[in-house]
Amino acid sequence: MSDRGERPYRAGFACFVGRPNAGKSTLTNAIVGQKIAITSNKPQTTRHVIRAVLHRPDSQLVLVDTPGLHRPRTLLGERLNDLVRQTWSEVDVIGLCIPADEAVGRGDRFITGELAELKATVLAVVTKTDLVDKKRLAEQLLAVSELGEFAAVVPVSAVSGHQVDTLVDVMTGYLPPSPQLYPDDMLTEDPEQVLVAELIREAALEGVRDELPHSIAVVVEEMVPEGQLMKIYADVYVERPSQKAIVIGHRASRLKDVGIRARRQIEELLGIRVYLDLHVRVAKDWQRDPKQLRKLGF
Ligand SMILES: Nc1nc2c(ncn2[C@@H]2O[C@H](COP(=O)(O)OP(=O)(O)OP(=O)(O)O)[C@@H](O)[C@H]2O)c(=O)[nH]1
Known part of the structure; x- marks a missing residue:
């Protein structure tokens, strides 16, 4: 001032x-x-x-x-x-x-x-x-x-x-007079992993929102840079085996599409080529279990 x-x-x-x-x-x-x-x-x-x-x-x-x-x-x-x-x-x-x-x-x-x-x-x-x-x-x-x-x-x-x-x-x-709160180069406070997980979740929900609107959570386990490539290992959590079958699809065809869509979005976000490894896992009733919720980032 x-x-x-x-x-x-x-x-x-x-x-x-x-x-x-x-x-x-x-x-x-x-x-x-x-x-x-x-x-x-x-x-x-x-x-x-x-x-x-x-x-x-x-x-x-x-x-x-x-x-x-x-x-x-x-x-x-x-x-x-x-x-x-x-x-x-x-x-x-x-x-x-x-x-x-x-x-x-x-x-x-x-x-x-x-x-x-x-x-x-x-x-x-x-x-x-x-x-x-x-x-x-x-x-x-x-x-x-x-x-x-x-x-x-x-x-x-x-x-x-x-x-x-x-x-x-x-x-x-309408903001109050205040010193700068964050460094100049900061665009988002969230770790990349959270954004990547959200993009995967969005891709996994595509087309099945009516069936499982709130039953999918994604955890990015690892992001490993390898030369011009980013290797990303992520788990897609559902609540029941029947939902796992939906997410994976006939002969894994759906999961393959999810992977392709998510990978495109992540490549756009990170500006680097991405290898995406997705696993679908059942975490029983994760929405109701505080421990599971914490693990899944809620
Ligand atoms: N035509 C038009 N559609 C919009 C606009 N903004 C949002 N939409 C559409 O409205 C729908 C809802 O938008 P969201 O931004 O997801 O709404 P939200 O308020 O964040 O929704 P929640 O996450 O459910 O709370 C999407 O289909 C958007 O594409 C706009 O300016 N014009």
């Missing part, structure tokens, strides 16, 4: 919240410009808290990606909700995401009520604006501004990129 009227350096934490499928992960990706959080067209797939650090000359915005708050039916569900609430209480700015193409509903009102109790500045972010015309967007902006007391209401499209930079500017403006 200086006393000659320069703007103070700002830094702090922000996260996006909103009901499942509101577009939080896609927006995070659009902002960071790299595939970090995992998106899917099925709700509640974001599991890990992933931070991305956005550097600007006069600010640093640390994005925290949270899973959606949902009705806890298992221990995993309870853990996730605890994680969400803990994250909410630690951030400076919260962007409440509400899709432009869906009516404001009970879920949005519930979350808005929860957020009102926090110290953070809450913005409303109207997402997926590319899906609606101007008239519908205007109506939605009005409906959203009547939902609660927001510091701002910002329409964005993560797909077209419209207003994404503006949103970052607005969020940054």
